Amino acid sequence: MLxxxxxxxxxxxxxxxxxxxxxxxxxxxxxxxxxxxxxxDCCYAVFDLSLIESVYINYHFYQSxxxxxxxxxxxxxxxxxxxxxxxxxxLHKMMVQQNKKEEEALxxxxxxxxxxxxxxxxxxxxxYESRPVTCRVYGVPTAIQxxxxxxxxxxxxxxxxxxxxxxxxxxxxxxGLSEExxxxxxxxxxxxxxxxxxxxxxxxxxxxxAFFGLKLTCSx
Numbered sequence: 001m002l003x004x005x006x007x008x009x010x011x012x013x014x015x016x017x018x019x020x021x022x023x024x025x026x027x028x029x030x031x032x033x034x035x036x037x038x039x040x041d042c043c044y045a046v047f048d049l050s051l052i053e054s055v056y057i058n059y060h061f062y063q064s065x066x067x068x069x070x071x072x073x074x075x076x077x078x079x080x081x082x083x084x085x086x087x088x089x090x091l092h093k094m095m096v097q098q099n100k101k102e103e104e105a106l107x108x109x110x111x112x113x114x115x116x117x118x119x120x121x122x123x124x125x126x127x128y129e130s131r132p133v134t135c136r137v138y139g140v141p142t143a144i145q146x147x148x149x150x151x152x153x154x155x156x157x158x159x160x161x162x163x164x165x166x167x168x169x170x171x172x173x174x175x176g177l178s179e180e181x182x183x184x185x186x187x188x189x190x191x192x193x194x195x196x197x198x199x200x201x202x203x204x205x206x207x208x209x210a211f212f213g214l215k216l217t218c219s220x
Contacts, residue, residue, distance in 0.1 A: 007181040032156040038123040042138035044113040048196035051178035060130040077117035080200035187212040
């Protein structure tokens with residue numbers, strides 16, 4: 001069994017830093033935070049995970065949930081994955097066939113909604129403690145490529161300066177951790193460090209030796 005302990009620890013340190021920043025924004029601007037239990041607006045957002053987050057969430061999914069709960073989540077993941085595939089085909093069509101700029105196409109895709117496989121019947125997250133960074137910062141001001149973003153349900157006002165979490169910097173660190181993970185397990189598939197996957201695909205993927213190019217697979 002592959003050992004990801006070292007890189008997982010580094011990832012958890014990054015998460016702790018993100019949580020600290022979110023807490024500071026909550027304390028300095030409580031009027032802007034309108035997150036409530038069972039809101040679940042963020043649980044329909046369309047986004048991808050870096051390799052380190054994909055492997056981390058996959059690991060904790062199988063370690064934390066019982067078989068019955070796993071089957072329920074995986075069934076939802078299969079449906080979500082089909083929707084993600086359709087959305088990505090549409091994105092590719094916009095950029096290649098319709099010659100839309102990447103930023104414009106991504107803005108259109110941001111309006112898409114896909115229910116997260118971890119969102120259960122009670123509108124609660126089945127793997128809340130191990131949720132991705134994107135979920136953790138939802139509801140506070142963030143910056144991506146110099147553009148500010150926040151949840152439409154928040155109380156943060158347009159045109160006002162607020163403390164902001166720089167997601168570009170965090171994403172660079174996630175790619176770096178992905179590279180470290182590949183190096184530590186001895187994988188030569190370094191192109192994997194830049195791979196981005198929906199959460200649904202992350203749950204349906206076997207992160208074994210064959211995936212990382214550590215063992216040849218044979219077919220008859």
